[in-house]
Amino acid sequence: MSSMARRSIPALHPLGILVGSVLTGIGVFVAETFLGPILTRSMTPPEERILGMVHERLLSSYVEPKDPEWLMHRAVEGMLDGLDDPYTYFVGPEDLQRLDEDSTGKLIGIGVILDGSTGIVRYPHPDGPAELAGIAPGDRFLSVDGLDVTQMTTDQIVQAIKGPRGTATRLGLERQNGTLYETEVVRQPVQRTTVGRVELLDRDAGIGHIHIRSFARTTPAELDQALDQLYSTELRGLVLDLRFNTGGLLDAAVNIASRFLKGGPVCSLQVRDGDDLVRVADAKLSRAADIPLVVLLNRRSASGSEVLAGALRDRGAAILVGEQSYGKGVYQQVHRYRTGNFALKFTAGYYLTPSGRILEGNTDHSRGGGLLPDLPVAVNLEQSGEIQGWLGYDFPPAKYREQVFNLFPRVAELKAPADPVLNTALKHLQKVIQA
Known part of the structure; x- marks a missing residue:
């Protein structure tokens, strides 16, 4: 792959994303x-x-x-x-x-969300290590294992708290009322949400919206929960949002495609030597193949997002709305060497859509270079930043929501930004359903 020009995919999730x-x-x-x-x-x-x-x-x-x-x-x-x-x-x-x-899709840590500007605890993850140790909304970190963190930024506090699974960290904190206390927390896996916003865009028409942030082992199950939530409201059309999704595990992307296809090919893996390996949707998992579907893409939709979107369009299950996708059509293998305590991640081949299209932008193949939308919608940089922030925001759990909104009023005042791509998808589905 020495002919590849060096490019980078923006790091979109604060905790990082494994791409493709x-x-x-x-x-x-x-x-x-x-x-x-x-x-x-x-x-x-x-x-x-x-x-x-x-x-x-x-x-x-x-x-x-x-x-x-x-x-x-x-x-x-x-x-x-x-x-x-x-x-x-x-x-x-x-x-x-x-x-x-x-x-x-699981992070090793204590399971706490900090306010970005102050470093104060917004809320602990329910049943996570921090909550079990008594950490509550509004608490302020004073020390981590004896290290004074009062002058640190939020990112620096997070780095100080990080450590290997199963290890303990001694934390000094201050309650809102000024009470000082210390607690020991053992770092454990904490579930990261890969399916973000789940909402009804038009209750009367039954049009839902699901945003997938990345593809991890837990993503198919998260998607099923989201579909269950929307189907309980008589779902009749869906916007599947893959904007800012730079990819993840191929198995998860294929598994998600199975929800919208009645079997058949999802993609092919083209290797240097030997026959292409065809990845096929599991017809037994098909549960949303009969509803009108729109997939949203932007310039930061890459790898697994492009595999999923390309399969759904090639198979006639969806149309694409938004911007041309990034164009990462190569896949990597990860080989871990336990004796040497390291791993290699290397490019092993190309993704091809069911129609045989190569997605990779770093190739001279005449059909390469991402996916062009069926309904293109331009978005400026300011709009894109606002949309990314909104899609990446997690609302506090119900048990902490009122407390968090009182402590951080600006969180309660957050409103969805103008989103011309989502509006275009909604109007298209409204026409399809009314036809």
């Missing part, structure tokens, strides 16, 4: 099979023997002692960087937890 990965095996390979002293055996290919000899020479003769694992990591990192592929990179020990979080 296909997890293909955890702990299956051992680092020593291609680096280290074992490479000097006579049956090892010449290139690998050379790597092994360089590794040994640096360990024995470099002016300053170096850790063998550190040297191995730098060698792997150098090979991947040399491919000049923005989607291929080394995942070091410090980033492995983030890799797991992105794929599972």
Whole structure:
């Protein structure tokens, strides 16, 4: 993939997003099979023997002692960087937890939402570690494991609290009434919401709106809950919003397509050698294939979003509204090496829609470069920023909502911004349903 121009997809979710990965095996390979002293055996290919000899020479003769694992990591990192592929990179020990979080949809932490401007606790996640430890809306962090955090920004406080799963952190806090207290919280997986806004746009017409932020293992189940909520109101048309969704797990995207298709192909994975692998919708999961469907896209809809949208349009299940999508049509494999305490993420092939279209923008293929909408709608940068903020906002849980609104009045005053893309989709569905 050395011909690929280097591009980047904006980080849209504050906790980060895994873009377009296909997890293909955890702990299956051992680092020593291609680096280290074992490479000097006579049956090892010449290139690998050379790597092994360089590794040994640096360990024995470099002016300053170096850790063998550190040297191995730098060698792997150098090979991947040399491919000049923005989607291929080394995942070091410090980033492995983030890799797991992105794929599972669960974050390792204490489960608390802080106010962005003040760092004060808005609310703890219900039944999460922070709530169980007694942390409440309005509490202010004073210290984390003895470190004074009173002058830190919200992001710095979050970084101070982060740590490995199962480890404890000692927190000093102040209640609204001035009471000081300390509590110990054990960091645990906390569910991250990947399906955001779920709402009725037109109650009389039965038109609903669901925004999917990313694709993780939990996303299909979250979508089912959203559909259950809307079907209870006699859903007759749906806007599936994939704006600002940069992708995630392919299996989740295919699983979601199964809700809107009665079987058949979703996409093909085109590999370097061998036959294409066709991913097929599960007809048994089809539950919304008979309602009119509109999919929203923008310039930040990428990878899994494009696979899902492309499949739904190619199969005649939906029309696309909004802007041309990003154009990330390559998929990655993630191989984790437990002995070496690292992982590789590398490009393994192309996505093709059911009609055979290549989505990748970094290719000279005449049909490549994202998805063009059926109904294009222009959005300026200011509008886009407001819409992104609105779609990314989580309303407080019902048990804390009144308390949060009293503590943070501006949260209660938040209103949906003007959204010409959503309005266009709504008008289209109203016409279809009334026809």
